Amino acid sequence: MLFIISLSILGLLLASPISGSSQSGSINVWPMPRNFSWPEPQANPLSPNFNILSPDHRYLSSAAKRYLHLILSEHHRPLVNPSSSVRINTSAPPLLTLAITVADLTAPLHHGVDESYTLTIPAAGGAAHLTAQTAWGAMRGLETLSQLVWGNPSLVAVGVYVWDSPLFGHRGLMLDTSRNYYGVEDLLRTIETMSANKLNVFHWHITDSHSFPLLVPSEPELASKGSYGSSMQYSPADVTKIVEFGLEHGVRVLPEIDSPGHTGSWAAAYPDIVSCANMFWWPAGVDWGDRLASEPGTGHLNPLNPKTYQVLKNVIHDVATLFPEPFYHGGADEIVPGCWKADPTIQSFLSRGGTLSQLLELFVNSTFPYIVSHNKTVVYWEDVLLDDNIKVQSAALPRENTILQTWNNGHNNTKRIVSSGYRTIVSSSEFYYLDCGHGDFLGNDSIYDQQTGSHAKDGGSWCGPFKTWQTIYNYDITYGLTEDEAKLVLGGEVALWSEQADPTVLDARIWPRTSAMAESLWSGNRDDKGTKRFAEATDRLNEWRSRIVARGVRAEPIQPLWCIKNSGMCNTVNSLGS
């Protein structure tokens, strides 16, 4: 018996914070701040008349108003009662105000903007102070304060000093709104939850082969004919609403108009500019390498048709105008040879000695400078430079105007990109793809018709298995890079491709797994001693998930409730170590 009891204690020890920021029990901030000092955990009442004094700033004033409402009304109930680790002093002077000071109220919300802040909540109550270089850093501090308030009547952690600043400037989520449609409210809720996790880039993969939901003023037929219907479009007013909402939440909205691949939906309005549109994606008897698309939904813009550029430039112009964000994502992933080869004009080009890579380079040379002329930095998927078969010369992509988003081959491709001098955004499909693990979506997939359970262990999904929160949390996006190379890693993005997702499952696919990346990119996944802190993070993530569920987000549970009520007991001591 004795050994069992002692090991039970070991289990408990394993779950207690190993080191680092001194947060206390169930009162935690997610993502964990870089420096969180709370030497004598104590809570005072939050005054029912608590107020926030914000400098006048179009977006910060709005955020302050929103946080004031949240802080006064949330009355969060932690899963584990904080009173065992926090001294609750209900007769102490209440916290009356938060005074915000911002050094530079003019800094725009662009990549690399200073998001640091300090937050001081005195043990004596009265006034707390939030100081930041920019309005965007102040928003991060407001979120931190909101997570230090709980209970009914409200209590607030006092005797707290926070200094905070993100490790990576680009902390994003990509959502595909083409394969299935999401309503504007779904996007706003997602952006709001991103902000609560201190994420700052909503990468909106707006269009693809399946539907074209964006109403582009100069090319309205693309949506009127290529969307799933009039109720499944984003109007310019919708876009403005989403962009403004993003600014109020410190979240950039980065649009992607994927091309020249993934453009089947453009054919509804302009059949002439799309090769292989709406053809069967993988003809019988044809090798995988000669299929027409990477998955059902065919169509590539035809680089040889002048009309292609007329339409695309109209789209680029309008998108560049609708979205103030200085990054523009041009796509350029998954050029499938069979699709271009299916087009007669391209067949002629090839028969005259042209190559598919020349075709892509023609496309890039005809569009990249035009995007840049709108004062945009162009983001492309890595394929444009790293694809085995169809790629451009790096001379076509000046490093000062180009960022490559990596998704294949884990750290290897990150290394290839940055060692070539390009900046990168990391979205490794092996770690950061939120859609993986739910099996393939093909309608008649006979790998699922076996009676002995011998089908592929990854479940038939090309990027299976499912990426657990720990998989995401533990990924080191600069692994294996030199210090200089690492500087070219702007940050990371998890991605939700929507073959098997739509509004019914949006929240659960994204949260809380995206919270795991949020902390990893904000303050890291290691403690002061360099030990990975995923074990320590488990209880905190359970609490954080519970809070965002209470805020109206259907985040999925990561454990039985029993596990946080019995801290450490759902661990294993037979872990591989890290």
Added chain:
Amino acid sequence: MLFIISLSILGLLLASPISGSSQSGSINVWPMPRNFSWPEPQANPLSPNFNILSPDHRYLSSAAKRYLHLILSEHHRPLVNPSSSVRINTSAPPLLTLAITVADLTAPLHHGVDESYTLTIPAAGGAAHLTAQTAWGAMRGLETLSQLVWGNPSLVAVGVYVWDSPLFGHRGLMLDTSRNYYGVEDLLRTIETMSANKLNVFHWHITDSHSFPLLVPSEPELASKGSYGSSMQYSPADVTKIVEFGLEHGVRVLPEIDSPGHTGSWAAAYPDIVSCANMFWWPAGVDWGDRLASEPGTGHLNPLNPKTYQVLKNVIHDVATLFPEPFYHGGADEIVPGCWKADPTIQSFLSRGGTLSQLLELFVNSTFPYIVSHNKTVVYWEDVLLDDNIKVQSAALPRENTILQTWNNGHNNTKRIVSSGYRTIVSSSEFYYLDCGHGDFLGNDSIYDQQTGSHAKDGGSWCGPFKTWQTIYNYDITYGLTEDEAKLVLGGEVALWSEQADPTVLDARIWPRTSAMAESLWSGNRDDKGTKRFAEATDRLNEWRSRIVARGVRAEPIQPLWCIKNSGMCNTVNSLGS
């Protein structure tokens, strides 16, 4: 080009119904009826004064009233407009009434009750007729009619004749409400959706080691001390509400009180009757075979303590009384040697030459007859007889009173059970476990701390990968059995264990994958020629999922919307065949 176009047509052909029941385009009934005759697809108006004439029956009358409201108000919008395949005759005589005739109004909702029905909707409008042997069969027919109505103003398929009857009498869903709690409304919504899918058994895994949410009148401390809190309990009134709701929907509510394993939560009220309660589940340095539980959350009832039976018999008595269902599930799965061995009294028993199997047999002999004395048939998990180490002699389990639910080893264990003469319910974890594929839930699992993506392809979940709807649909639960053996297969149940599920994801974990089993067990997964119909079912399941989403169920999408709008184009011709 030519070959590509012809193959595109092939793609379309692959998705069209191969044979069998003549449903038309997007107007379909799920699960597909055994015989659905609609030779000239036509739709007439549904009268705004449409009425249902039901015989007077406590539950059928209630169901008729509910379906009348649904039929008049649903105004379903099919994803694909039916007008291309159905002649819409808006000036034809409307359908005015449905007259229900039931031969035996006294038949209770027990296993094996006749659920057959015929439904006739004349092309001339006027009165439709629903004839059934029992009220429960009539409820199935009401659901069928509801799915033949769509549009605003409402249209209804006419010229339809349906004869229908299930292939298997037991078509169920198991839900674990112990690891995480679900509100009563969640259970009711689940039962309602089961009914819409013609499922008939809600197997309620009420208690486990993590929490004891059932308020048992004679043993109230089990819940007051062992639940997650007063707001996370099921009162006797809640149970009655759920049972009555089930009866109104033709769904039996089959309670499971798992014992002697999976009882850690009982220790909160009665620490003396539970061995190894609340100990660390897998002590460091201990072999897997000597762990204390199959997963975190330890505790087995102690068969040597007389108090055990006093408490358990009180529970059995009250549960047998609260639930009119003639089946009672006693659990008996996953007896872990290390747990019993941790108890001093059991250690003494073993040192005197006793065995763990004798201990289990003592437990069964002390409880099984008591359950049977309440006129119950006892369902146990297969482990009680098939476990490698701890199991009882079959003499302890009379075949006339015992049903064994299989979950391990696919068809092999089904065969072992029925070839021994026992009836079985099939819940193969390789095919029917809805929780699998989301990774392991351990709080510090270092298999997820690898930078090269080399972690287990099944994602670390013991029963990974994720079971896709096609995996579930294609499983043949009587595969490899003789005709006589197959008669002992009562049916099947999908199961949702709740380590990583709670109300936020309940619907999406269950639906529409459970719909796949529902059709497979109702009318089979093959057409008249014996060909598996999963390819044909894809568009129908997309439509059905869309309808249940509109009914308020957050079922997950199985494909891009594009796929059903381009029927067959999301198939593969490189399928393995079946």
